[in-house]
Amino acid sequence: MQKKTSFLIPVPELFSFSECLWFLNRDFDDCMHTIEDNTVLKALSIDRNLMVLSVSEDIGQLKVEVAYTGNRAEVLLAAKSYISGWLDMERDIQPFYTLLQNQKKLAYMTEAYSGLRLIGISDLFEALCWSIIGQQINLTFAYRLKRRLVGRFGTAIEAGGKACFLFPKPETLAEADITELREMQYSQKKAEYLIGLAGLFAKGEMNKAVLENISTFAGRQQALTAIRGIGIWTANYALMKSMRMDEAIPYGDAGLLQALVNHELIKDRKDQAGIDRLFRKFKGWESYLVFYLWRSLSHKPV
DNA sequence: CTCCAGGGTAGTC
DNA sequence: GACTACCATGGA
Numbered sequence: 001m002q003k004k005t006s007f008l009i010p011v012p013e014l015f016s017f018s019e020c021l022w023f024l025n026r027d028f029d030d031c032m033h034t035i036e037d038n039t040v041l042k043a044l045s046i047d048r049n050l051m052v053l054s055v056s057e058d059i060g061q062l063k064v065e066v067a068y069t070g071n072r073a074e075v076l077l078a079a080k081s082y083i084s085g086w087l088d089m090e091r092d093i094q095p096f097y098t099l100l101q102n103q104k105k106l107a108y109m110t111e112a113y114s115g116l117r118l119i120g121i122s123d124l125f126e127a128l129c130w131s132i133i134g135q136q137i138n139l140t141f142a143y144r145l146k147r148r149l150v151g152r153f154g155t156a157i158e159a160g161g162k163a164c165f166l167f168p169k170p171e172t173l174a175e176a177d178i179t180e181l182r183e184m185q186y187s188q189k190k191a192e193y194l195i196g197l198a199g200l201f202a203k204g205e206m207n208k209a210v211l212e213n214i215s216t217f218a219g220r221q222q223a224l225t226a227i228r229g230i231g232i233w234t235a236n237y238a239l240m241k242s243m244r245m246d247e248a249i250p251y252g253d254a255g256l257l258q259a260l261v262n263h264e265l266i267k268d269r270k271d272q273a274g275i276d277r278l279f280r281k282f283k284g285w286e287s288y289l290v291f292y293l294w295r296s297l298s299h300k301p302v
Numbered sequence: 303c304t305c306c307a308g309g310g311t312a313g314t315c
Numbered sequence: 316g317a318c319t320a321c322c323a324t325g326g327a
Contacts, residue, residue, distance in 0.1 A: 135309040141325050142308080187323045189310075231310050255308040294308075 001052065001067040001159065005076060009062040009083060014093050016115025017057040023119055026298045028139060031147040032126075034162050043157040043164035046078040052159035053079055067159055088117040088244070096285040100292075103281070105263045109292050118291045120241050124208045125201045126167040127242035128224075131234040132193050133186075148184040149173075149194075170201030193229025200227060208243070217247055240287040248287045249279060259293035 011017065018038070025035045034041040039056040049070030056063050064083060068075045084090055097110045121127040133149070134142040153168035153176060174195060181191035200206040206227065214220045220243070224235035233250045240248035250256060257269045266274035282289045 131308080132310095134307090136307060136322090137309090137324065138307040138326060140307095144325090185324070189322065193310085229310070233309055237308075250308070253308050254306080258308090297308090 001050070001069055001157070003069065003072065004065065004067050005072060006063065006065040007076060007080065008058070009064060009080065009089070011057075011060055011062060012089055012092070014097065014115050015087075015089060015117060017055075017062060017087075019113055019116040020087050020119060023116060023295060028143045029147065030143060031150045031165055032167065034164060036162075041159055041162060041164055043155075043159065043166050044078070044082060045155075045166050046082065047074060049075050049078060050157065051075055051079060052157055052164055053083065054160075055083060082122060085122055085244075086120050088120060091117070093117070093288070096282075096288050099282050099285055099289075103278075105265060106289075106292075109296070113292060113295050116292065116295060118240075118244070118288055120244060122242065123167060124206075124211070124238060124242045125170055125198070127238045128197055128230065128234065129167070129173075129194055131237040131241075132190060132197070132229050135190070135234065145184065145186060149181075149186075152180070152184070168198075170198040173198035174202040189229070196228055197230075211239075211243060217245060220245070240290065244287075246284050246287050249290055251275075253290070255294055255297055256290055259296050262296070263293075 021035060021038060021040060024030070024033060024040060032042070037056075039054055042053045042055070044051050044053065049068060051066050051068035051070070054065040054067075062083065064079060066075060066079050100110050101107045121130065129149075130146060133145050137145075150165045150167060153172050155166040155168075156163045157166065158164075176195055176198070178188070178191045178195065181194065182188065186194070197206075206223075211220050211223060214223055217239070220239060221232065221235045224230050224238060225232060230238075233252050236248040236250040237253075239245040240250065257266075260266045260275065260278070261269065265278055279286050279289065
């Protein structure tokens with residue numbers, strides 16, 4: 001990683017790097033990036049180019065420094081495209097803010113979380129693994145499980161004295177031993193789900209292109225839920241975070257329901273009619289609403 | 303000790 | 316299609 005380059009990305013309207021950074025850094029210990037001094041470090045492997053991005057803010061622009069191996073032109077292109085997609089920088093979110101302002105109980109979000117973007121997980125395999133790991137356990141534990149998996153099967157890359165990790169490759173995880181995952185405190189079922197999923201990706205039976213070739217939202221949901229361990233919640237989570245499908249709502253999500261109750265938007269967790277009524281008002285921005293409601297679960301430090 | 307956490311599956315009716 | 320038991324494990 002001797003080679004270095006850097007560039008700037010102009011920041012769009014209603015974009016706040018510090019809000020995005022805060023979400024990335026909230027209360028948890030995510031092993032897929034490192035944050036220090038208002039700078040986020042992230043390792044990537046794109047088309048055989050290896051890179052570590054260092055992203056910070058510099059007077060209305062994002063300053064991106066890249067340490068890499070590989071082709072410079074390809075790295076620049078890939079890095080720009082990755083960050084823009086990761087932080088959802090090319091979307092005009094004003095229409096969403098207008099919808100929020102029409103809701104008495106949610107209008108405060110346009111000020112409180114102003115400029116927060118839906119942080120994505122570009123790698124579909126990673127997004128699916130992460131959502132399987134997170135099923136039915138608290139997030140603190142889920143992040144710990146992910147860290148163990150990535151530490152054991154992922155690739156560590158040194159950057160500025162800090163270790164950044166690439167998520168494990170499907171081929172690697174497909175060969176993993178269930179007992180080894182059990183020792184990392186994965187349940188028997190989750191170990192089976194993850195290794196099975198890795199096998200599908202390794203064989204090319206599932207990947208982003210496969211989903212992109214399916215034209216309808218429902219069709220993509222079906223393709224995902226056909227996989228063992230992936231139910232409707234996991235499918236929608238991945239469609240939201242990786243495929244960036246605006247209409248994806250992770251129904252039944254414990255955090256989402258909690259946030260809806262907190263805001264007194266529904267009577268109780270079973271009030272599906274109330275949930276539908278609300279989301280109907282956010283056509284095209286459903287996933288953004290979910291994301292902002294998740295954001296509301298972690299209160300801002302003073 | 304109990305209840306819950308950013309669920310899913312398999313079985314039953 | 317809806318309801319139910321069961322899975323598994325740490326946190327509060």
